[in-house]
Amino acid sequence: MHELSITQSVVDAVCERAAGRPVRTVRLRVGALTAVVPDAMRFCFDLTTAGTVAEGALLEIDQPPGTAHCRACERDFTLTDLVLLCPCGSADVNITSGRELQIVSMRVG
Numbered sequence: 172m173h174e175l176s177i178t179q180s181v182v183d184a185v186c187e188r189a190a191g192r193p194v195r196t197v198r199l200r201v202g203a204l205t206a207v208v209p210d211a212m213r214f215c216f217d218l219t220t221a222g223t224v225a226e227g228a229l230l231e232i233d234q235p236p237g238t239a240h241c242r243a244c245e246r247d248f249t250l251t252d253l254v255l256l257c258p259c260g261s262a263d264v265n266i267t268s269g270r271e272l273q274i275v276s277m278r279v280g
C-alpha cells in the first residue's frame with residue numbers, strides 16, 4: 172500500500188507548515204495516474220495524523236484525470252487509468268498531467 176508512505180510525507184509537510192497550530196482541513200490534488208486510492212489515503216491520513224496537530228483534520232481529495240499528447244496523431248487526450256494508449260492505438264504518448272500530488276490548501280487555527 173503505497174498510500175501510507177505518500178500520506179506520511181504529506182502529513183509531515185502539513186505539520187511543519189502548521190507550526191504548532193491545529194490543522195482543520197487539508198486539500199490535496201492527486202492526479203489519477205498516481206494510482207492513489209482516495210479511500211485508502213483517507214484511512215492512512217487518520218493513522219498518520221494521530222497525535223499530531225493535524226489529528227481530526229478533514230482531508231479533501233481532488234483527483235483530476237490525466238492528460239497526454241500523442242506523438243503519432245498529434246492529439247491531446249484524457250487518461251482515466253494507467254493504460255497509456257492513444258485512442259488511435261499508438262503507445263507513443265507523452266504524459267502532460269496526472270502524476271501531480273500537491274497540497275492545494277490547508278486551514279489552520
Ligand SMILES: [Zn+2]
Binds near residue numbers: 242258
Ligand atoms: Zn494518437
